[in-house]
Amino acid sequence: MPADRYAVGIDLGGSKLRGGLLSESGQLAGRLEMQTEAWKGPAGVLANLKRVLSQLLDSTDRSRVTGIGIAAAGMIHPKTHAVVYAPNLEWRDVPLRDEIESAFGLPTYVENDVRAAAWGEYRFGAGRGVQSLIAVFVGTGVGSGAVMDGLLLRGFTNAAGEIGHTQVVMDGLPCPCGQRGCVEAYASGSGFVRRLQSALATGTVTSLGEDTGREPARLTAALVARAAETGDPFARELWQDAERYLGMALANYVTLLNPELLVLGGGVMTTVPALAESLARQVRDRTTVVSREVRVVRAGLGDSAGIFGAADRVWAQG
């Protein structure tokens, strides 16, 4: 039997830098994780990335490595695979692919991190064997990726899947993106923080004030959910809004794409497992008969989805 080929997968996030070696048969080996250290700027982060890559490449027979796939938290140029803009990394126009290709002499592909994670779930996670899926990740923000008949939807400017900035309320709460009524304004970690900030500033009484030591930035979805359960009216409003507006946005997404599977992942989904059930119910309740057949499941790969997806794009792309 010939030895497996490998692809390197990297998940370059704002706080963590993760990597691993994916075999063609779908096994992930040599998983590594370190701090991204975004404060060091592009040169410092690239040095960290190269260190991780060297470690991974040194751990195997290099001649069996086909290429490198990088999932990056930002907007990726569809042709050059440069990072056009990555707010969490504070990067603008970093020629990531060129840097890595010239350093390691291996074909390199850069994919948006959320889309890479969706692809990972499709090929190796909760979506194994399905024809089409939408994967939605709810954390600090709300992002998604969709695969239809084996095609990962990227869009014309590589910006497909921005469910967090679909509008669910006409002239609703402002969102840092410049629009109003976006899902992220109601149903994301950052949305919760902003709403608590305003509430405390205007004197709203809520136990979340004490729960966070009056530092709204310390608010988590788990804290909101717990305070809502204990009956805090403000927390209850926050949580109900998050559930129903996310439910509406997911239902609309399902109505538009009619996928076989809806995969729910991300930090908020992990810390508050009940949310997935409520969302599954709403997707059924808020869609017409034909789209109701969608199965709604939790993500299967946790924080390795991006590594899987990025590595697999090496083979899927070329």
Next chain:
Amino acid sequence: MPADRYAVGIDLGGSKLRGGLLSESGQLAGRLEMQTEAWKGPAGVLANLKRVLSQLLDSTDRSRVTGIGIAAAGMIHPKTHAVVYAPNLEWRDVPLRDEIESAFGLPTYVENDVRAAAWGEYRFGAGRGVQSLIAVFVGTGVGSGAVMDGLLLRGFTNAAGEIGHTQVVMDGLPCPCGQRGCVEAYASGSGFVRRLQSALATGTVTSLGEDTGREPARLTAALVARAAETGDPFARELWQDAERYLGMALANYVTLLNPELLVLGGGVMTTVPALAESLARQVRDRTTVVSREVRVVRAGLGDSAGIFGAADRVWAQG
């Protein structure tokens, strides 16, 4: 030079039955149109359809015809190409492909009519040469089709693109689909009719009462637009709701798929050309920077889009 091959394209709608011969080079010849006569039931409609097909096939060298494509206004079974349900035709489980294949001995493909029209626009109409598009048709209902990187999105149960039943208002107006707050309840011919019915029933004063001879079913989008312009408050509310909720739904669709082009067609768009401009503006205003680059254009093939799209699926599928 070898003679062109042909595919027959049929657009089987609730009121009109249209057909033509599409050459491989993209020319439509021998266009025919007759009444569907849906009141005759499946057997009567199938007889009409076969008559149109015979006429088209007799008009050319049959050996040069590759197959038959039918765009049908209904839900099509993804595998058998039977018409599962077609409300406008009042059909349930009509084995359309089998019927036509056994009658004419030619490979036959059945596609949902809106999706076929979107494919027609992509290949031969307003979308020629683009990588991806969304085509939205606003008439009695609101439907759409999307093509991404050359893939026509059909979905798991062949129901993708139902933008008319995406929700734009939480707990909004009821829609015959059983949901609330659907786009179609605010921005479609049938939605206008239902809103005028309720308004007249509850004594709302509006010039649309006289304009329709107090028969709400005779209401058209053109009447609403004209009465809104003359300052009728109810008509103005109807029209503003239609514009803004359709604008919001289109913006969300663009945010999710990030297409190169958004094509606007259908009866309402044709009778009220100013609507397309208003919607284009809203799509720019209601999306984030990256998706704002979408071009918004009017459909190019009019009521031939379904014929083009259906015929071309013969080659695209076979």
